[in-house]
Amino acid sequence: MATKIPVDKFDDDLLTCPVCLERYKNPKILPCYHSFCEECLVKLNGPPGKVICPICRQVHIVSNIHTLPLSIMIDSVIDIIKTHESQRGDGSCQGCEENSSTDICIDCAVDLCETCSKAHSKMPVSLRHRIRPIVDFQAVELRESSMVAIYCSSHSDKLVELYCEQCRIPTCLLCLESCHKGHEVVALQGVADNLCMEANDRIKQLDQKKREAEVNKIKGKKQLEELAKTHLHREQQIKKHSQETIEKLIKIVTLEENSHLNKLKTNYDKLNKEIYNEVRRFETVEKQLKSTITIISNLLQYSSAAQLMKTSEEIYRQLNQLESITIDPLDEMRDALPLFRPGNIVLQGSLGTFRTLESPDAVYAEMELEKKIGGEGTAPGMYDVPLGVSVDTRGHIVVADNNNQRIQTMDICGRPKSQLPFKGYSKPVRPIDVAVYDNTYFVTDGTRGLNVGNNQVIVCNISGKVITCFGGEQLHNPYGIAINHKTGIIYVVDQGAYCIRLYEIESFKYIKSVGCRGNGNCQFEYPQFIAINNKGCLIVSDAVTNRIQVLTSDGGFKFAFCGSPNGKFHLPYGVTTDGKDNIYVCDGRNDRVQMFNSEGKFITNIANGRDVLSFPIGIAITGDGKVVVTDSTYFVKIFS
Template sequence: MACSKPSYDELQENSLTTCSICLEEMENPKALPCLHSFCLKCLKKVAHPPGSFICPLCQEKIPLPPAGVDGFRDNFFFNQMKERKAIFTTGQFIMPCPSCGATDRQVAARCMDCNGFLCQQCVHLHDTIVPLKVHTVFTLDELRLGAGDMMIEHTRPEHDYVTIESATEGQLAEIKKLVTNCKGLSHQIDEAITKTQQVKDHFQKAADEAKKQLDNAKDEAQKVFLKALKENHTANTNKLAEIQTKRSEKIDNDIKSLQNLQSRLTNAMDVANQVIQTGSKHDVASNYSTLCKNLTQLQESEVRPTVISKGFGVVKFKPSQKSRVESVNLGTVLSSRGRKWVLEKQIGMEGSGKIKGGLGVAVDPNTVDIFIADFSDKNIKVFDSNGNYKRVLQGNLKIPHDVAVSSNGLHFVTDCTAHVKVFSADGKYLQQFSAISPYGISSDRGGSQLYGLTIDSDGNLLVGSDNKHDKYISKHKQDGTHISTIETNICPWHLGITTQWRIVVCADNTDTNVEIMDHTGNLLHTINKPKDAKSWRPCGACCSNDGIIYVSSSNAGDHGGIYSFTEDGEYLGCVTNDVIHAEGIAMIDDDRLVVAQYGYPAKIFSYVY
């Protein structure tokens, strides 16, 4: 029965027949475990026993077989494509006849029992020699119509067997399913490459702008202390170049890694699709194990595409505040790493604004007022951006725990009850609403207490909840409408949100981990105790606009600390150890931090260069 086969034009477009080392059609092709194939002679140039070598295409480490390169599996699939190429294009195929050895005769047919092509003379021999008459022989025309895919029936009843159609039907279906799943991963990789390239472009633009400002500062002061000016400019330029070189190398390596992953995935999918589209049943059965292993490994979590933090693309130049005449110090090239933080002031030390039990802290994005939840006084104390006391927010609060302020001035408060309390910009109580558990049970019905609060870049409120049965974060619009809920492993005592919409979860000081999750609740990273921290009981977290996470660590019997991390959980350094029983923490602006201290005044820290 005839079956439809692809034309040679489709096969010719496939890059599987070209050796990526010599860029010519492969000779004696060998297939590596990563599914890339190369000429035998080319592989011998790049792989030398004993040990292993790196695949020239995907950079995967390949162990050498005991027999060396010759021990790799032959790429029989390429040889079949080469045969089909001749059959599909000209209908003619000249190769050494495996029966008589003649090298100048056109191939006329293929014997399925001898598993080889025959010249016309050997076809006649098959018709005349009695033992060969029972062999199944197909002409080239019959092969073009798919006759070679038919399975010869097994005739020995004493053998247990299944037909290859039956054996490969499920295998082919599984390969198709894996290829379909890989398409989604391919899309993720494309997005990751695009976003990483955007970070690179953003970083280059920032570096160019910093260089421009640096050069302008140099020109303004060029007439004064020219020699010292040039020395300072050179030092800053070198520092900027060093930062740019290291960061660019990291970004380029990430892009290369993603591209290599995409190459591996594309190659595996190409091989699988070739088996699906043009492979015989024998091809499916022979390739099934290797294909499924590679396609499955490529979908495992460790090869999922990741995008570096936006903070990695931050670099700027801050001009010196000193007179250009008095000093030749132009300023300093700044990276998002290496900040030196100092205590600016303490707030809430006395009078009506005295803080007795500070827990949560928030900053109004418009007025830059500072809001601190006072556990002991059962109110929210409000200070201006310089720490001067302004007013108090009251409203039948039980035990104020955390506070958040939206861009339109609404104030949200949790007070260790089952409700979020909502106040207007002038402090008037408006309403309250419940959080919703993963099982659809409201916090007031489930006996939950609400703790951490934060607002994402879309203005939605994230509320942390904990009870005896589950811990979760409930997402709401500002009018209280429930959007979604995700489960957490630890009590969401305080919450932070990063520039990449990652959620930072800090428990009370009974848990020593900080968890970074995506918006669907998948755990991305766990922050553990920093190597230079004397004590580590993380309670609060906040995130800066340049992608840095700040975590406050509490220890009632000793000084705690504030520590900085990337959005991927990489430890950057200690901001300060000058805190006691630190709780909630918030950014006042890109240069300042405010931290609440239970039983002590709050503190504002700023960085110097």
């Protein structure tokens, strides 16, 4: 059934021009399928020879508005409504012209009262006509509401009842012989019924598209809301980081300012004291000279000859004493204080960079080295051959400190939090890799070079208390370790047996092994580390075959891939994945960390070159997307 639309709704909802907001006048349709009044399109201001659609803003090349095609569908509906409006009259019966109309004959398009309706339905000529109550007429189907009386253009008193399929026009009986002789002519109603059936079928398909458009519209609105929230979050993030950076810079400049001011004050105090002492000395000499000169001058002026000669020796002594005083000139103060020469502060690095992770085919920029932590040593926060690295439930970075025979943890700022040594074993414990499950650490204790371990997995809590050890009966040399949190299966790379061992996390019971020695599918020559993505797939590095193999959770081979460019790795070690299942690989000898999508397609170098990395080994990703890497310089490096 067609969708029921009241006739009076067509004018408001469908037949109004979006520009003038009135009923269409000579509606023209643009190539984008939006319709407007011809006059409205003429009045639109746009580039010469071009029309910009007011709805979708598409630009169309149109030399003459008048040549645009007429929107026949809209024009036809307008004609139908106009005819309906003209034929409805004043609401009186068009049969007896006395009573008020209660019904309408769809086929004759006349309003009838109740009495005339009964008579009309019994007349042979109108026996099969469709008579409907006027109150229902507003809610009938589109096909029926549009079937008003259409008269032949050649015979104005004759209704069209036939359809010429050759000429594709409705016609009347009189035109059959004159205009359509020999043509295939059929009943108009049958053709209209076929048209309605076909149109209804296609409308159903369009309804499905409409529903799909509505669903996508709702999704789009949700995306707009999420986009606005994300934009606000990113904006706040940038402003916060900018303010923190400004405060750091102010602190640095303020410290240097205070240092300069203190240095200046020290020099000033020293010089001020020296000059003050000189001034006091000159004041003393001045007073002495002034007093003596005054006394001698008075004696010379007011004493008699006898009195002068009586004091002559004293006068000469005083004069000789004063003459012996040496008055050195005071040094110029021009360069007494150090001269301050303003310098230029040059900022290194940047406030930050944007990194898009929405699409596996997106373009990613290299990350920047945010900080490096540690260095060679045995003190807390120092390392001696750091290997595997992980992030625990508190967001702390957990490092297998191999030669120091311990696990070390630190916060994201690089502050040491704990050191977990392992004592009481037949051989020194040699941590190679560490995996985290809830508040528990799983540590592989294997052999690397001359450092021979106990070939087991040690399970301890975050305080270092050992819960159990397992795998000693099967493991030849445990290396990388990963845990599937959904299935509760522990995967241990057994480098010495060229395979992967599976254990139950509840009972630590051995399940089976996957793989064997070789360079084929699910075969290994020197397996290193392992990671698990969101789908439970295993990502395993092999340092001899220089490839990464991706296996199913049961150990079935999926695919393998190598580095980029040149199509190869050179001693790949640590591997990990992010929330999008992108794969990160420590490409040891090439001094780089590379990023691939979940299908092994190269995306970018996260970090590259000996200036930032030197033979990266272990790798992990923090909750906020920072990449943590251990390398042969005994540092833990954080990239963001």
